[in-house]
Amino acid sequence: MLKKYKNIILISLFFINSLISYSFRMDNIDFDQRIDKDGYQEYRIYNDSMKKIRYKVFIKDVGTFPISKTLEIYPKILTIEPKSHGILKVFGKGGIKLPKKEYQFILAFKPIVIPTLTKSSGKKEVVSGVATIPLAPELLMSGYVGEIDFSKHLTAENIKFYKNKKGKLIVNLNVKNTAYTGLPIGLNFYNVEKNVLDSKAIGRISKNSVKNIEVELDAFKNSKDIKYIEFYNSTLGTIVEQKI
Template sequence: MKFKSSFFLFFFLLTSVSFAYINVYPLSFDQRIDSMGGVKDFILTNTTNKVIKYQINILKNDDTNDMTSWTEIYPRTLTLKPGAKGEIKMYTRAPKGTVLGEYSTILNIKELEVPKERRNKKNSVDVFTNLKIKLYGYVGKLDSSISLKNIKVFKGKNISNIKLNGVLKNESLRRVNLEIVLADSNEKNSILISETKLKKGEEIDLSNLKVFKDSRDEDKNYSKLEYIYIYEKGAGKFLKKEKIGS
């Protein structure tokens, strides 16, 4: 799966550099934002060995359908010790009468210098990370819909040999986050083999998807996995089932 996120590194290296990066999950919003609005929690983790202060903002982007002015974020700053986690809450509610469709904003998380930490360092320069994540919401009951063409799955003896072929298209009026599963006719003995995120109207060749290779599934009985199932991730909604043969 690909997401539009940008990293800007500030300050040049002098004698030694302490690298830091921003670890946040999830990387998507994908909520219906009309009526009661959409809410999502993001977990920010400090995976470094130093105290880090984060500045959190919502930024307007170049899209015509921008939802920044309708979006609230809390808190605006977080200071986390090494290994600590913090929660960011985002709420978006579109005004009544907003045109149906997909809308977006940018979640901006920036590392800031902690003065106390700075005084404890000598001959070093920190590299601060500025992360921008484009997030999407939608107005209206925009059902998810996909199509599959020329689907073929080559299974081989184990998961390491699985290959996907065919064309997958998002027929929805919004982006969708998909899970691709192999299973039998009763959806038992199943295995998640890939994930992908498609923009509105986007079409991809399945052969370009990364197939998960989990050693825990090496001993699965692949002879009975004769169907491919596609679900909308997060919503748990079933979208498509195709027989693939042995």
């Protein structure tokens, strides 16, 4: 079942990224918040076309747990003007008792036909409608149950620096996440006085996993000047600081 959904998502994202005529663009495809209490994520949905578009937005369950009952969407009908964007909000509200773990769900968008007035051959105005988006995106997302202190679960290991052919300083390291859920994170690199900063978003780190990261640094020329690595998340802010 999960393989089926992953295939749908890969196909959907390919068309979303490749064909602007489909008019769908979303600034974030992660949730990664609590679904049992106080979870919240906001998304911008863009309409790059010249026509107004409308979606019915809903949650589809993955697996045996009714995750759709723990989440609230606003608005459920999203209308976006041409060359504009709409705001979609997803809330974790709880309501059912679930084990402390990570859960997956589908955030689904169904295009709705918007009736329009057009001129017929007899010069009368008639109502017609065309769905401007032939693709109905379905995005696989994750949320979790329980309180997690991510500062106890995120570490940087095997930190190595080198310079590339252009003389740019490169850092290669392993980011380890021992929590029972994944999380999108970024890394801040500081000098000892913390008045020089290089910030890099590195994406989602899956639960109980190690991810190898290699990024180019712009603010530093010498690796000896880097003394701290800070983990951060757009919702949680600074998570933990690690001295090198």
